[in-house]
Amino acid sequence: MASDDQEAYEQGEQLRQWLRTNGMSMVGGIAIGLAVIAGWQWWQRKQTQHLENVAMTYAAFAAAADAGADAKSIDASLSKVHAESAGTPYAALAALRMASIQVGHNDAKAALASLDGVGKVAKDPALTELVQLRAARALVILDRPKEALQRLDAVKDDAWIPVADEIRGDAQSALGNVDAARAAYASALAKLPDDAPGRNLLMMKLTEAGGVVPPSEAKKA
Secondary structure (H helix, E strand, O other): OHHHHHHHHHHHHHHHHHHHHHHHHHHHHHHHHHHHHHHHHHHHHHHHHHHHHHHHHHHHHHHHHHOOOOHHHHHHHHHHHHHHOOOOOHHHHHHHHHHHHHHHOOOHHHHHHHHHOOOOOOOOHHHHHHHHHHHHHHHHHOOOHHHHHHHHOOOOOHHHHHHHHHHHHHHHHHOOOHHHHHHHHHHHHHHOOOOOOOHHHHHHHHHHOOOOOOHHHHHHO
């Protein structure tokens, strides 16, 4: 029993010696760890607050656009979005909405400029591809179909392929490549969801290009 007590005492002395030697560094390590955690939590709260602020700014811009506000008011709201939206997808979303307005006003050139001002959207390649799709459509409107085809080469997301194929068909049709246009329209129709709103227009394009709408597709119309 005495031997056990002595062994326990010696182990205790070893632990106390270790704490005297390493205790401060251990406490310092814990303090640093706690500081890192606190700093990370602060950064996350700041990021969340920033996103909420940008979302509100974007919502104000969208409301102005939907309400048909004058161009000066819309431009002012858009500028505020751009100023606050670095590192977020809201700049791209604003550009897409603004481009839609500009195309509606028969200003595809301005729409293309809005879209090209976005660049790549960090952490959201699908949104980047959507911007390129809209830019390709604007290029077709501007009678620049070869450039439109180049933009479409960057689209890889399966969700956008039917839309890309349709725009490719439009570009090929503008170039006079009827066979290529027909093939693109047929490919788009085969991949487009049954409830897609542009299905009837796509079938019309396919027919005008000399293609035949399959009976099963015609019944869906």
